[in-house]
Amino acid sequence: MRTSDFDFKFPIDLLATYPTKERDESKLMVIHKKHQIIEHKLFKDIYQYFNEGDTLILNNTKVFPARLFGNKDKTEAKIEVFLLRELDAIDRTWDVLVDPARKVRVGNKLNFGYGLTGEVIDNTTSRGRILQLHYMGNHTNLIKKIKEIGKTPLPKYINRYPEKIDKIRYQTIYAKIEGSVAAPTAGLHFSKHLLKKLEIKGINIVEITLHIGLGSFLPVEVEDISKHKMDSEKCFIKSNICEIVNQSIKQKKMICAVGTSSMRAIESSVSSNKNLNPFSGWTNKFIFPPYNFNIANCMITNFHMPKSTLLMMTSAFTGYNLLMKAYQIAIQNKYRLYSYGDSMLILP
Structure with a gap:
């Protein structure tokens, strides 16, 4: 595929420059891949789509005031x-x-x-x-x-000076290990109350660490996307996390990567029998269509920039035609885009 295949137009007022008042009250687009169905919800409704024994994989990196x-x-x-x-x-x-x-x-x-x-x-x-x-x-x-x-390293396109609210809201509530220069934005929508509801329902909530660098957000400057080189990012996956994830795989449960950074981390350490391995090191993995995902069968992500590596990864997971259709529907329904914007849940 070509970089130009991932271009799209949108009204500039859909670019989110501030977060929603409450974390979990952003819009949520739910995409059912198998049946090609799209629903419109709020993020706080997300717990309805998970069952006991399912696993959510969070990226607990913390943003450095860079x-x-x-x-x-x-x-x-x-x-x-x-x-x-x-x-x-x-x-x-x-x-x-x-x-x-x-x-x-x-x-x-x-x-x-x-x-x-x-x-x-x-x-x-x-x-x-x-x-x-x-x-x-x-x-x-x-x-x-x-x-x-x-100051908080807000993305350039937000085009304003960092404010007090950004110190709190451009950080997930479960951020622990400092090292990112950008937030794992899919996780910004989770509130303490929502995570508790998921926990009570019996969903496994596990944490990995991938320190997001600028590489994830730099534009792809070659038309042949296979020639794009990703910058390396530091990644850590503990053995006890692998045990929980692999048990969910064995039981054929839903495994949901929260964000492209979580997906990139787990796809960087897969065993020959398609289980998750412990990892400590650097990854420069670039995921683009076509790609066979090994661990997660579900994904939560935001709406990404045109021609971005994040959009390409999401396309590989969702299917190109379905994702491009979803983006056009999102624009028609005035979903807010990018880091402080709304989100999508991509189901099997």
Whole structure:
């Protein structure tokens, strides 16, 4: 398939720039793959589709406050730095994006205030840089300062300054292990009350960790999607989680990946007999049509950007024609799109 196959048009006012008032009151589109039926619900109704012994797989990654706002030394030009990942704790070097990129070159010094400064020591891509951070004290104090002054890394298309609400709502309620620069957005819809209802019903709720990097959101710039290369993301799946998931497989229960990040994680560690294996490492797995999924037979996901790797994965799971039809119906019914938008449940 081609990248252009995954393009679509939508009214700009459907792009969600703020979350719904309550997490579980976003719209929910329910897609029944077998019967090609589409229903319209609220997310809080999702528990109706699960039965005792079914398994939900959540991604418990926690979003790091990765956006720093500062000024370029001497010129005082405003610069935004997006911390992608720490490269070396001793040298305090980070892989970063800068905006505007054209104004920042090797040797430039940046001032973020509160005693935190940085120096660009290398170019890695047309937009990427390697930044060495400077702050008095040890590495622990540096990280603490970044967390104090760093802002929620809202996606660029939201096009507003991060606010107090984002610190809470651009984070799942079960976020535990810090390391993502983007939220696992399918999980943003779960409230404590809804998770409790699922638990009482006898659904297994398990957690894996995949730290989402910018790679999941970078546009595909080649027409032949098989030639696209994904950035690696760190992933952890514990053995006790595998036991629960594999028991559900054995009992032919429904196994639901909550989000494309959860799906990517579990598909990165499959045994020869199509069971889930423990995993600790990096994955650069890129899932696109056609693809045979090994673990999950159900998926919860948001409505993704045109030509994105996330849309391609969802298409591989749902079926291209059915998914494109669902997106057109979503647009007609004014579903809100992207990170703070509405969601879909894709059933077998």
